[in-house]
Amino acid sequence: MTDDQLVARRIAEIAGFADEYPGAVIILSGDARRVLYMSARGLRELGATLPELTALGEEYYARYFNPDEAHEYVPKVVELLERNDLTHTVTFFQQVRTGPGRAFVWHLSTARLLAQNATGQPLLVICFSAPIDPKSHITAKVQRLLDENTFLRENSATFANLTTREREVLGCLALGHSSPEIAAAFNISSQTADTHRRNIRQKLGATSSFDLGQYARAFNLI
Numbered sequence: 621m622t623d624d625q626l627v628a629r630r631i632a633e634i635a636g637f638a639d640e641y642p643g644a645v646i647i648l649s650g651d652a653r654r655v656l657y658m659s660a661r662g663l664r665e666l667g668a669t670l671p672e673l674t675a676l677g678e679e680y681y682a683r684y685f686n687p688d689e690a691h692e693y694v695p696k697v698v699e700l701l702e703r704n705d706l707t708h709t710v711t712f713f714q715q716v717r718t719g720p721g722r723a724f725v726w727h728l729s730t731a732r733l734l735a736q737n738a739t740g741q742p743l744l745v746i747c748f749s750a751p752i753d754p755k756s757h758i759t760a761k762v763q764r765l766l767d768e769n770t771f772l773r774e775n776s777a778t779f780a781n782l783t784t785r786e787r788e789v790l791g792c793l794a795l796g797h798s799s800p801e802i803a804a805a806f807n808i809s810s811q812t813a814d815t816h817r818r819n820i821r822q823k824l825g826a827t828s829s830f831d832l833g834q835y836a837r838a839f840n841l842i
Contacts, residue, residue, distance in 0.1 A: 623737045630735050630744055631657045643727075643750030647734060650742035652697050653678050662749070665718040686715040686724055688770065697731065701742050706733050718751065726752040772838040779839055781823045787841060789816040793829070794836030 621629075631647055635657060638645040644662025648655060655673040663670060666684055673680055681690075693712040700710045709732040715724035727749045734744040772779075782790065785806070792802045799813040806813075826832050836842045 623743060626735055626737075627656065627744060634734075634746065635659075641748065643748055646747040646749065648745040648747065650701075650737065650744060652701065652731075652745045655680055656744070665716070665751075684717045689713075689715060691773070692769070693729075697745075700731060700733065700745070704733065704736070704740070704742055706736065708732060713752075714749070716749070716751075728752055768834075768838045771834055775835065775838070778824060779835060782820065786816055786820050786823070787839075789813065790820050790832060791836055791841035793817060793820065794833045794842050796829075 634645060634647060638657075638659035639661060641659070641661075644665060645657075645659040646655060646662060647657040654677050655670075658666075658670055658673060663673075666673070676683060681687075693710075693714060696710040696712055700708060709730055711728070711730040714727050714729050716727050717724060718727075719725040729747055729749040731745055731747040733742050734746040737743040779787075788806065789802055792805060797805070799810045799817065802808075802813040802816070803810045820826070820832070824831065824835055826835070833842075
């Protein structure tokens with residue numbers, strides 16, 4: 621059986637029951653760069669036809685997914701392809717343009733290899749994607765985690781300017797501890813604690829307790 625014949629057979633097998641699932645079923649090329657099949661539900665949500673998606677190639681991702689999150693799931697997909705294990709799956713959150721006015725809607729997606737070619741390399745990738753109820757507490761938690769991850773990535777160089785002790789003090793400040801409490805915790809004087817507070821705010825450019833809390837949460841100090 622040729623690779624093309626295997627592709628056609630596997631897609632036909634999946635298409636036979638894909639519309640019964642409570643989410644979108646997508647089959648991608650072995651490098652995950654091009655859509656080869658999408659269930660009817662997925663096509664309806666995107667407002668597109670399969671020929672349109674296939675013709676997009678890699679543009680499919682730029683058109684329907686939030687590019688700011690690519691750093692979250694692209695490495696997982698790359699790892700999936702490099703691992704080249706038919707039993708291995710990866711799961712991730714994505715924002716997809718399926719809401720009113722093409723607004724982003726959170727989806728939980730999972731993917732694995734569906735088939736390998738004659739030389740044992742990835743031939744097909746299958747993905748299942750289901751929307752998350754916007755009223756669910758999970759949606760808000762995922763957004764907070766992604767926001768913190770983005771903050772960490774954008775401010776890692778600034779955070780690196782803090783000394784080890786300043787990072788410890790920052791964690792205390794984020795928890796609302798006073799200078800006397802910090803002084804007692806680290807066996808230092810209140811004056812030294814005040815100096816640490818002043819240096820931390822200056823180095824981070826922090827003007828409020830909220831700013832300090834952002835750094836403490838993003839860098840796992842609390």
